[in-house]
Each structure stands twice: as C-alpha cells, then as structure tokens.
Amino acid sequence: HRLPLPTYPFERQRYWIDAKSPPTSVKTKSITLDHKQDIADWFYTPSLKRSLLHKSSFYPIKSTQENWLFFVDDLGLAKKVIDALTKQPVNIIIVQQGEYFSKLSEGIYTINPCISEDYNTLLKELRTSGQNPEYIAYFWSVSHIENCQRGNYLEFNSLLFFMQSLSKLKISDRLQILVVSNNIQEVNGNEKLDPEKAAILGLCKVIPQENPNITCRCIDIALTNRRDAEKGQEDCESNIIDQLLDELTSVSSDMVVAYRDRYRWVQTFEPVRLESVANEKTPLRKQGVYLFAGGLESIEVVLAEYLAKTFQAKLIFIEDSTFPEKDDFSQWLESHTQEDEVSCKIQQLLALEKLGAKILVMRADTTNYEQMSQNLASENIRQINGVIYSTGIKRANIFGSIPEIGKIELQKLLESQLCKITALEQVLQNIKLDFCIIFSSLSSILGGFGLGLYSAVNQSIDTFANRHNQNNDFPWYIINWDKLQLNTNQEKTTLEEVSGSNLAITQTEIVELFKRVFSLREGTQIILSKVDINARKNYPFSLDSLANSTSTNQLNLSSQYSRPSLSNSYVAPKNELEKQITEIWQEVLGIAEIGIYDNFYELGGDSLIATQLVSRLRTKFPVDLPLRDILFEAMIPAKQAEIVEQLLLEKIEELSEEEVAVLLL
Structure with missing residues (x-):
C-alpha cells in the first residue's frame, strides 16, 4: 500500500541507532518530497486541465447488496441519475429535504437538513434494517444561485452533520462519497461563483484525511451553458447524467473535478517561476500609505516593518472599537500579561514606532461598510496606495476534528469573514490603488487533519476574491501561504510540530515572496509551497x-x-x-x-x-x-x-x- 500523507507533509530525516529497518x-x-531550494520555484497558480476517465477505472456492480444513499436535490438531477442507476442491480436509498424525519416508504426518507439529530436517526434506521450505505451521492450542493438562502450554509452543514453522525455511530465500513455541486469551480470564467457554497469543498478535502475508510470526491457541474440553445436543454442534461453516472461507478484519484459541456476538467496547479524583484520595480512607494485592513496580525507586522524600514511608509491598521487608545497603552500593559493578544499588538505598535514609522490605528467594525467609510473620511485620508488584508484567523484556535465542529461556531466564523471581505470590497470601490492583496491559507488547497473549519473558511475567502476578479477591472492578488515561522506561543509551536514545521516560511522569506508576487502584471491567485504542490495534493x-x-x-x-x-x-x-x-x-x-x-x-x-x-x-x-x-x-x-x-x-x-x-x- 502507498503511505498516505497528512496535509502538510514532513520531511524530517529519522536516523535509527542500529541497522535494522525503521518501525x-x-x-x-x-x-520523498524534495524541498525546492530556489525560492523562485515556490509559486503556483491554480488551474484545471482536460482529463478523461479510463475504462480501466470503472468497477463492476457486485450485487444487490450494494447500498447507495442519495441526498436528492430539488431540481430533479439526482432522480435522473437514480433512474439511470436502477438499471443496475443495486439497492438505492433516497433522502429528501423536509421538515422532520420520516420514512415515506421503503427506501425513501425525509429529514430536516438543519437538524443534526435527523441524521443520527436516519443512520440508525439504516443500520437496524441492514442497509449501511457503501456509496453516498450528495446532491444537496446543486441549486440555482438565485434561490440559495444566504447565511444558512446548508451545503456545508448538512454534509457536516452526516459525517458527525457517522462518527457517533462508529461506522468504520468503507464509504465512497461523491459531492455534486455547481457554482464552486471556475473553469471558463463565466461561472457565477458562490463563496458560501464553496465552503463545502474545504470540508471534502479533510473528510478522507481524518477518516481513512472514506473517499470523498467533488464534482462541479454547470446547470446552464452557452450550448444549451444549440443542443437543447434535454441533451445537455443527458450529458450531465451520463457524466455523473460515470463518476459514481469509477475509481478515480481525481478529488476535484468539473464538467463543462462534454469535457471533464481536473484541478491542478501550474508552477510559475518568479525571479527576485528590486524594490524600485515594485509598486511600493517611498512614503506610501498602506492599509492593513485585518489589523495587527503576525504576517502583517512583518510586512509593516519592511515597509517602514525600506519605504518610510505610513501604516494604517484597522482594529475593533475595544482596542485601547494610545494614551491608555501603558495602563493596559501594566494590567495585562505579555501573552495577552492586545498586549502583543501594543508592543508591536511601539516597536514599529521606534523604527520611525508613521502609524494610524483606526477603530471600526470591519463587517460594517458605513462605519469603515466614515472612519476613513474622518481621518482625512486622501490617498491609500495599497491594501493588505488577512482574515486574522488563528488555525490553532479553531483546530479540531470534524466531530468537534459546531454549527454555531461555523456560521459565526463564515458569516463574519464574508461580511468583512464584502465590506472591504465596497470600501475600496472608489479608491485608486496600486495593489490589493488578500492573504489566505494553503489549507484551502490541501485541507489538513483537524483543519476542516479552517479549510472551509479559507476556501470561501478564495472563492470570494476570485469572484471579485471575475467582475472587476482591478483584480486582487490572492496569496495562499504555507505555514509561517513567526514568533508564536507554545500552543502554536505545538501545532507546527503536528503539521510539520520544516516547511514553514521564515520572516525573511515572507518579505522576499511578497516582493516577487509583484512581478506578475496583474492580480491573480498565487499558491506558495516549498515542495511540489501537485505531489503534496496527489498523495492519496x-x-x-x-x-x-x-x-x-x-x-x-x-x-x-x-x-x-x-x-x-x-x-x-x-x-x-x-x-x-x-x-x-x-x-x-x-x-x-x-x-x-x-x-x-x-x-x-x-x-x-x-x-x-x-x-x-x-x-x-x-x-x-x-x-x-x-x-x-x-x-x-x-x-x-x-x-x-x-x-x-x-x-x-x-x-x-x-x-x-x-x-x-
């Protein structure tokens, strides 16, 4: 068997005392995953490439004992796949959305997708009747974007509840999950991307990492496309049905797939070599004004120090309304520990001021567009040259396995993050910038053991920023950072031990990578990894x-x-x-x-x-x-x-x- 690697592969060499084989x-x-020594080779851009399903990957239906569980959508797509599959000797169980759990007839159930106990009841019922599912076809991520209810995160929550119910019942049988969606993957640039729905993709990447008995694959489809008028809607649907049936009945290592017309696309990452850039060839200006919209977070402080030292920049940080005024800094530091989060930020501010940096701390609710706009106006800020934004989410703070993720925790986090970046987009609409950079995490690409929630939130941010770049003349840069080696407390250090600290990017490397991104002509999504990202992604x-x-x-x-x-x-x-x-x-x-x-x-x-x-x-x-x-x-x-x-x-x-x-x- 091949050895499965966690999201962040470690490369630590282990030397055993005697000549026996390792344990x-x-x-x-x-x-082995070779560490690329040249920093110019650490850059990748996300892409999709044409791919085919080979006949050798299809497996025969064994018997009527195979149980297929379908979460059917309201548009009827799953039912058409079921109609095609019923020609095979399988047992099909249908789950529809309803107000409460009910067994409508043999093999047909309704559950309330927002009530976690309904999933427990469903799985217990199936276990009692000897119908433990072996194949899951999840179609609850298929919907017309205009009909989606904002803020309920149905797609993510329902799959999360299902996985948590599996965990409670200690079901360790092999399972194959196929998540069918639309409005998540960008292939031709014409898709209407849905950041809320995209959160499910982060969860799907983590499910098999935490559950070695489960495979989870994502298939994104287009409900409408340009050729509909030429071919007719019925023919297009027939294509989709055939494609989904092929995916359901095949064994493929392609975890993220998209279908557009008759073509199959798989996710990949193209290497981009970015050479060193001299300071004067970047858009960074002497005495420029730079807004750190996410506040005094660790990576922002590293870049703020660089901008202050090199360009004598004016730095603007947005903190919430509870952040103390400058006159109260001393009192705060005296009454709080050095490890206190606000104390750390105050110390960082004071250190930046010692470098001669001109600093303005704005206090505002970053989810509130009006408040942010008013504060910028009241400070008489006439020009902002660049914006650097990070979510500020500490993955150590939300680290936990899928059974530990709470619905309220998820909704609060996703809602606040999407509100923040939406407000920022509105604030920046009428400001002429040299650049805007959104910081995200490599976890949205690779998932990670214990990072289901973190991966989902960063996936939503990536999708939001890519949707912005579709619809705006001034595109943002999106940088998916690998782990960062910063000044951290013991808890964060322990997290790095768990996930492999040897791949962490140092503070010196952060600045160099930041500068090199500007060698690209315009904003786009850039992924950073010290080892080949496709090798890391493709280890099954x-x-x-x-x-x-x-x-x-x-x-x-x-x-x-x-x-x-x-x-x-x-x-x-x-x-x-x-x-x-x-x-x-x-x-x-x-x-x-x-x-x-x-x-x-x-x-x-x-x-x-x-x-x-x-x-x-x-x-x-x-x-x-x-x-x-x-x-x-x-x-x-x-x-x-x-x-x-x-x-x-x-x-x-x-x-x-x-x-x-x-x-x-």
Missing part, C-alpha cells in the same frame, strides 16, 4: 492504510526499538487503561517500551504518526476524543488515559455491559 509505522514504500489517503496498521503494527518486541534517552525517567503503566494506551503508542511508534510520562514528539513522533495515533485511540475507545486536547495538551500516555477515563465515566450509562467489561478490565 512498521513508517516502513512502507518510500515517498489509502482506504486500507490505517485499518491495516492494526494488524501490521502488532509487532514482535524483538523487532521494535528500545526506548531512547529522554528528559524524564521511565514510569510503567499503573492500570489497564494506561497499559492499553501505551501499547497503542508502542505499535504506532515502533518502540518496545514507552512510559506513561514520555512525550510523543521526544519519541520521534510526527504529523503522520500523530494522525495514526488519534485514529487508533478513537477506534479503541467508544468516546469522542477531543482532537485539540489530545494533540496539544495530552501528548503523554498518562494525560490521554485521564481524558479517556473521564469520557468513559461520562458515557458509561450509554455503554452495554459487554463494552464496559472489555474497556474497564
């Missing part, structure tokens, strides 16, 4: 990898490695629960003797093994282990045992006597 946890077909998550690790990692002690020298002494497990957890650690790390206070990262753990560890713990114990706590606060067996024990005690009334007997020996 089974990392012993598979060798995969094998359906069998973690499932098989259960058996392949049952190592003979003679083939495991001795416990390395650590900062703490070895302490043996004191109870059965600690013993079970240390055994899982020993299996995934390939180390024969692990103590309950040994640190995962000191033992040589990395992002791939962390993914396997969490998966194994969740398989072993029937509780919802909080990913954030497990990876950040409990990377020693003793702490993990405490968390598991507490969760088991909370859930013990729900468990059967057999489960209790097995888990609490």
